[in-house]
Amino acid sequence: MKATWLRAMPLFLAAASAAGAAMALEPDVLFSKVSASVWAVRTFDAQERPLRAGSAVVIAPGRLVTNCHVLAEAASFVVKQDNVTYGATPEFPDPARDLCQIKVANFAAPPVALAPAGSARVGQRVYAIGNPRGLENTLSEGILSGLRGGETEARLLQTTAAISAGSSGGGLFDAEGRLLGITSFAARDGGSLNFAMPVEFLHELPARAKAALAARASEPASTAGTAGTAGTPASTSTTAGRSEGAGGVALTEPLRRGDALEYARTDKLTGSRSTVIYRVDRVTGDEIVFNGGGKVERTDGQVVSVTSPAGGVFDQSSPPGGWARQNLVPGMRWQVDYTPATGERQRHDLAATVGRPEPMRVDGTELQVLRIGYEGWIYASSASAPLASATSRFQGAAWYSPELRRIVRFEGAFQRGISSSNESLELVRIQR
Structure with missing residues (x-):
């Protein structure tokens, strides 16, 4: 009996390995799975003149997350994909982490799945989807090349997946199509040094935004700012x-x-x-x-x-x-x-x-x-x-x-x- 079990062990391990590998999606399958949840962002000044372009990811029904710097100085903004456009409004701004949650009425795009907290591993295959230079739903592939920052909280994700102007606010996904982070900035002319805010920050976004707004509301009137942008105070x-x-x-x-x-x-x-x-x-x-x-x-x-x-x-x-x-x-x-x-x-x-x-x-x-x-x-x-x-x-x-x-x-x-x-x-x- 023991000999039979030992002979079967290699087959069992091979089957388990194949099952684990099967969880990873081919790039075209992954793109089909999540691309409907990554939208372009366009911002405008008070005279409806274009200001900035970026990206946003659907994380809940009618809710997307982008980078706050995408919304800076905007009087209004929209999310769009192909020829479909929706007006959007800010909901939870967290400028300290450059993450802003926005809401869209009557919006049916599906939310993405979020990767488990702490699941990011250096060396794993990752995919960035965004709108670099206005080219909607562009897919780039790379690896997670580093975790940067302190040990007491979630760390910035460093990746070789290409990020260009317009990619800010897009999604960085693992090989299973789960959101690992929000692509935020690149070291220009610094090789494949691109960074994303970790998905763990999204869980804390509403509470941090409410706390910041409460603190601001309690400030004396002489020092309280006035709203000057769609996502952050002036x-x-x-x-x-x-x-x-x-x-x-x-x-x-x-x-x-x-x-x-x-x-x-x-x-x-x-x-x-x-x-x-x-x-x-x-x-x-x-x-x-x-x-x-x-x-x-x-x-x-x-x-x-x-x-x-x-x-x-x-x-x-x-x-x-x-x-x-x-x-x-x-x-x-x-x-x-x-x-x-x-x-x-x-x-x-x-x-x-x-x-x-x-x-x-x-x-x-x-x-x-x-x-x-x-x-x-x-x-x-x-x-x-x-x-x-x-x-x-x-x-x-x-x-x-x-x-x-x-x-x-x-x-x-x-x-x-x-x-x-x-x-x-x-x-x-x-x-x-």
Whole structure:
């Protein structure tokens, strides 16, 4: 009897393995199963002019979740799929985690299945479905390449599945078609470094949103904000000079874990605009870690390292320590000759000059900033590079806020042969 059982064991294990493998869906089957539950989001200003595009996932009857930054500054928004469009309204905003639940009346799209809490495993096959650059219901495949953040709560999901502008708010699914997370941001020009908010955050969203709204309602009238976007409160400025952003927190308050810097990146050659998020993973001593370690700064604003250049030229061409120095005064000049740690790693030889203070508004707050002009050359890293591409003229400027201790606007332009780059990066708000 025992021998018979032992002989049968390999067959039993093979059958069990086959049953487990059968739970994984082929990509086309998975797409058919969940694509009806991933919708495009379109936002509009008060004059019904288009603002932003993103994605949203159906998680319950008549309820979808997207990223709050997709809804920023919107007076109204809709969800759409093919030629079907529904008006939508915000329900539970959680700007600190960049997740907003929205509701749609008379909406019949099926909810997705949610993956069990804690089921995300590094190395597992995952699929992202969203609307990159307006291409509705685009499927990309990859692996879960990392879990980033603290050990005491659900961690950000890092994936190699492609995420582009317009994918924000889409779904990251496991091989069984269960929702693992909401795709939120990518490290631009940083390879396959893409991130999603874990599904565990969705369970906490209503309670966190209600708590935040209750706290805001209890604030004195002089500091309570007014609704300025469809998903998040607008910033205000008090008569006492204490400027406040979302959640009634002063814009100049130190960054804390969960805060995020939202920048708008504009390609001036094409006019295309995208959102760049630097989210605070942790603050350790005098260092602030953003985007899973992709960028590290000191609390005084000096850049320690950039391994994932989310901000395009701003990050790729960053001098050691960043674009600003401490104790800046008008008329200060210096020369920098360096090779950036990321991007094409080409030698930069630039001259910097500090201009006079000038006003600039950030998130409804007027700040005094210093403009640092940069001019010089970028040299090819290889002596064998063709002459036409060996050197590039670089012109740029960085506007530094001593109050925030960071760059609030950056412009950079260079031309290499027939290839040109001209872009800007501007701080829109601080999500708290």
